[in-house]
Amino acid sequence: MNKKFYITCAIPYVNAAPHIGHALEFVQGDVIARYHALLGEDTLLLSGGDENALKNVQAAEKAGVPVHKFIDDNTKKFLELTTALGCRFDVWQKGSDQEHHFVASQKLWQLCDKAGDIYKKSYEGLYCVGCETFYTADELDENGECFEHPGKKLEKVSEENYFFRLSKYQKQIIDLISKDKLKIIPDTRRNEVLSFLKQPLQDISISRSNARAKNWGVPVPGDDSQRMYVWFDALNIYQSGIGFGWDEKQYEKWWPADVHVIGKGISRFHAVYWPAFLLSAGLATPKSIFVHGYFTVNDQKMSKTLGNVIDPFELIKKYGADALRYYFLREIPSSADGDFSERRFKELYNSDLANGLGNLIARVAKLAENNNVLIKNDQSDEINSLWNDVQPIVESFRFNEALSLIWGAVTGLDRYINNERPWQKELSDDSKKLSNYVVITNAVNQIISIAQVLKPFLPETAKKILDQFKGPTIKSQPPLFPRLT
């Protein structure tokens, strides 16, 4: 049986349309998945919708649309984005899916309950009626009022909720992370989590009253008056999507996750809460968590109020999916924050895609055509030396370095062609003709190697190149990446 590799991307809120931050994460997950698939592993890439948050209900009410419809409409946009980006998700698990996700989450709850880790306690907090949300003191303005509803006093409300004994698992989690059994990448995030774990953990509330949850979300088993707190069920999408609670055989095959790909804002939920729930339930913990950064736009934070939220669909329409993928993977350090600017995007597009890769393909194709080069390469996914060099870099998620290495090969091939000058036309000289032929054949083979390695990063482009150089004859074709002006 093949080795398996299970990757997840974080489950986004579906209370608004996706932005480029989502796109970045989808692409990173997709690269990892495609890479492992190329290694011949059984690969599964999953994401889904965090649909049980109260915010979704509120957003739907604001839009005047039934919650289910609201969520389904937004989900559609997320799915369209994955397709437009050329990302191959195997599963998109909806949080509102009762048949699978509710069943799975109730099972997780029951396992934690059986372990004695769930108990009832009354919770007291400041409740804003306008927002229908609890706030902590530091989330309020100087008058102790919420920013959305100034002038409105918050109510002290107390409510019985279920709590989870997070404190019980502190030592085990520290052990998992410090021994890299749960590997957190990069180190800065790992250190952050470990330093957070130096303080005593408090138990967390994992349910809400029906009234407060507006009867939305996963019902707590055995208590009709409560719904699960979103993070308890949301993280469990990683399990419910692969059969937990409804197809044990499938679940056995895929769990535990090999990598959770997430944004830096939610590392604690994944590195602390999630392993705690799993330990309590007696289930395996994920093997690693890869944490990426956030986007700034022209060096400013992305925000709706600034109006600088970038729509990934527009960029794809304008420049193509692979161009956007290239920007994400090459320009954004894979585990740190990155900036997006259209100026920089065009710069990179022209220098690397149009002048670099695209032009190289065009010149070699034309040389091969002019010299009637015949290719008898079978183009199997053979291992080449470039692939060997790229492999360890991809496995540590340093996509920008991997691409930089591949572009070194592009430049190297340009240099080789310049030095050998295989366009010289002294065709009367047979030995010259032969040497041209050899040089061009070498170049074609090198291009095929480059295209093979590009498969996980720029799948559409890799395919186009491999098709063009499939042989036996090679024809010149329109540019892969027309130069931008």
Added chain:
RNA sequence: GCCAGGGUAGCUCAGUGGUAGAGCAGCAUCUUCAUAAGGUGACGGUCGUGGGUCCGACCCCCACUCCUGGCACCA
């Protein structure tokens, strides 16, 4: 406020106790197979500020300053 990481050529970044590196942009030059593309070369930095250790620091220590992130029941 506390903790962590960072401030190196116009831009994105790499770097080591011993006279500063790459890519991109700009400039010059060679070449024409190619998307006015490709090759080569030069130009370009008092390596955040001020001290200290050392024969010698961008790399070690101290102070300051600016940026980013984390500091839980917020998703």
